[in-house]
Amino acid sequence: MQQIINFVLRNKTFLVFLLLFGLSLFFTIQSHSYHKSKFINSSNMVTGSIYKVANGVGQYFNLVEQNKALLEENRMLKSIVHNFDRDTSKISFTDSLKFNSHYKFRTADVYKNSYSQTANYLTINKGKKDSIKIDYGVITSQGIVGIIENTSQNFSSVLSILNTRSRINAQLKKTNHIGSLVWNTESAEFAQLIDISKFAPVAIGDTIVTGGQSTIFPKGVLIGTVNSYKIDNGGDSYTVNVKLFNDMTNIGHVYVVENLQAAEIKSLQKPKDD
């Protein structure tokens, strides 16, 4: 017994080192699995408030670009509204309960954005208080940004599409061939669309949008254009290099999308017990 105590005392630095190193490895491995990075994320009180202060200063520097983006979005929406055929039965809702019943949008400011690591996250200034929940989608007017992964009272962290763990259902805009959008860590401007069937008529310049299969994003949210493509080693699917519409390195304001029918769809897809 005496010897054990002596051993511990003599090697206490080494033991503390082993313990802490093991702990950090545990955190690292946990952060590699989806929905398990509960302990360490920047959506907590302390980091959130510090980023809030920093953002209070920093957001003034790209006001011009943010204004341009808003103006561009307004122009697009206006052109939709004014070119819409003025059949009021289509755009007014007699039953107000049905209005706004599929997707709900909330605005949020980005407090922290990263794009140089292999696992990138954003922190936004809306949280549980604003009824933001895990698995809501995050988009801008130009394209998709990511998926909510953790929430606290006032802040949420967003799993960016520039993350090796991100996997988003996407498709060609002109046909319904679906694939998964992943990221190979090489550039913040490009993401990769994998598992597109070799029968799909892929051409350079084609638009890629989100598919209707996920309950997170609405169908048809813009992602990017085909920059190059090659057939897989197996020979039965394409890997497409997608140039993103969004400049992921400069994101100021985002929309959080809630699919109000997600629970219903999920309960349908769940295998029956009997």
Place this chain on the structure above:
Amino acid sequence: MAARFVVLILVQVLIFNHINFMGYINPYIYILFIILFPVNNNRTLFVFLAFLLGFCVDVFSDSGGIHAAACVTLAFIRPVFLKFSFGMVYDYQSIKFSQTDFSSRLIYFSALIFIHHFIMYSLEIFNISKIILILQKTLFSSIFTILLCLIITILFSKKRK
């Protein structure tokens, strides 16, 4: 010491994490805390403080535990490099980093920073088949960090004559 701890973390997460020189090169200057920690102090406490430092940076940058792991390792193996780069002076346990000569300080900084970056990027990428990418990131970021660390230590050194 406490002030240096807080200031280095804040400067790291608010400024240096967002430099992204050439797309991905970020300097990690917060490890100056570990590099310049007084030598003749309690080693167990030092390892623990290093963990805390890395952990704080991890929380801010959503990176799991990669900084914590690299910092703990760095704190643990630091004596080896102190002995290697400063030799005689270290045996008397009385190093003042501002009074050491430049070349041995450069070796000491480079070795520690390189090891820290290598561990950090290995854990971040977590894929042995991408060893080239790990080494590339390690090399470029290390050079950036070493330069900045040297500049910072020169700028903030107290002149005692």
